[in-house]
Amino acid sequence: GQNIDQPTEMTATEGAIVQINCTYQTSGFNGLFWYQQHAGEAPTFLSYNVLDGLEEKGRFSSFLSRSKGYSYLLLKELQMKDSASYLCAVTDSNYQLIWGAGTKLIIKP
Amino acid sequence: IAGITQAPTSQILAAGRRMTLRCTQDMRHNAMYWYRQDLGLGLRLIHYSNTAGTTGKGEVPDGYSVSRANTDDFPLTLASAVPSQTSVYFCASSDTAGGGGNTIYFGEGSWLTVV
Numbered sequence: 001g002q003n004i005d006q007p008t009e010m011t012a013t014e015g016a017i018v019q020i021n022c023t024y025q026t027s028g029f030n031g032l033f034w035y036q037q038h039a040g041e042a043p044t045f046l047s048y049n050v051l052d053g054l055e056e057k058g059r060f061s062s063f064l065s066r067s068k069g070y071s072y073l074l075l076k077e078l079q080m081k082d083s084a085s086y087l088c089a090v091t092d093s094n095y096q097l098i099w100g101a102g103t104k105l106i107i108k109p
Numbered sequence: 110i111a112g113i114t115q116a117p118t119s120q121i122l123a124a125g126r127r128m129t130l131r132c133t134q135d136m137r138h139n140a141m142y143w144y145r146q147d148l149g150l151g152l153r154l155i156h157y158s159n160t161a162g163t164t165g166k167g168e169v170p171d172g173y174s175v176s177r178a179n180t181d182d183f184p185l186t187l188a189s190a191v192p193s194q195t196s197v198y199f200c201a202s203s204d205t206a207g208g209g210g211n212t213i214y215f216g217e218g219s220w221l222t223v224v
Contacts (some may be wrong), residue, residue, distance in 0.1 A: 004151075033212075042199060042215035043152075087151065095206070097213065101151035 002026045004100035006088050011106045012078055020073045020086050020103045028093020034062050034073045035087040037102065043087055046073070075105075083107045112136060113216035115200050121222045122190050130185045130219045132200030140206040141183040142167075142213065143175060145196040152199070158183055159206035190223045197221070 005023045012018040024032070031050040035043040049055055049064035049071060061074040073086055085102040092098055116131045134141065143155040154167030158177040172194060174186045183202075187194055200216040 008149075042217050044215070045212045048212070089152075097154070099152040101149055 002092060002098050004088055004090060004098055006086075006100040006103045008101070009104045009106065011108060012075075014078055014080060014107055014109050016078050017074065017076050018078060018105065020075070020088075020105065022071045022073070022088035022100060024069050024071075024088070024090045024098070024100075026069075026090050026092045026098055029066060030091040030093065030095055032062075032064055032071050032091070033087075033089040033097070034071075035089065037085045037087060039084070046086075078107050080107050080109070112214060113200055113202055115198075115216040115219050117219060118217070119220040119222075121224060122187075124190055124192060124223055126190050128187045128190055128221070130187075130198055130200075130221070132183045132185070132216060133181050134183075134200075134202045134214075134216075135181065136202060136204075136214070137180060138202035138204050138214075139180070140203045140211075141177065142201040142203075143173070143183070143185045144199045144201060145169065145194075146199060146218075147196050155185065155198075157206075187221075190221075192223045195221060195223045 003025045034046040037043040047062040054063045059076045064071045085104045087102045088100040089097045113134045139160045142157045144152040146152050153169050155173050156175040158164045161180045198219045201213045203211045203213045
């Protein structure tokens with residue numbers, strides 16, 4: 001079966017750095033997405049990785065290792081507005097998106 | 110830019126009733142999707158449409174039907190609602206079907222409670 005694993009919940013302090021991990025087992029791989037979802041709102045696109053390595057976009061970075069079936073989202077200089085759920089999704093060999101259940105990130109002052 | 114508009118935003122529905130959730134996009138995207146999101150389960154694909162005139166079944170299609178008469182509209186119908194269909198429903202679209210680097214954009218969601 002296809003599976004995406006993320007921690008259910010994480011807590012971090014304002015101004016700090018947090019790393020949210022995602023591991024996947026899918027039938028093929030055609031890219032990995034990270035989405036942010038604030039409570040009661042729609043998911044919004046954060047990043048896309050298809051090749052190994054680190055993609056940096058402002059305070060957010062996303063890393064991919066295809067051989068390990070592993071990705072992480074790194075958030076720097078945390079702000080209270082970063083409190084949200086972070087969804088990892090993988091495109092499989094049929095170009096279907098497989099979604100993780102999401103990681104709820106709680107930021108404390 | 111409106112993007113994707115869903116209606117209604119929320120609804121309480123009696124079991125056994127028929128309900129249609131409306132979805133309209135103004136981005137001229139070819140592909141559209143309906144997801145449901147339940148606590149602890151993540152987003153699950155109900156139905157999808159790769160282009161106007163075609164539809165396909167996703168992971169959890171039972172009890173739901175869709176149509177795609179034109180590019181912009183993709184309504185989701187619950188023929189006879191049951192309490193297990195209580196969920197938040199997201200309509201989404203992408204420029205083309207088939208993942209890759211093809212970003213999916215989401216509507217604001219429709220909160221449905223079946224009692």
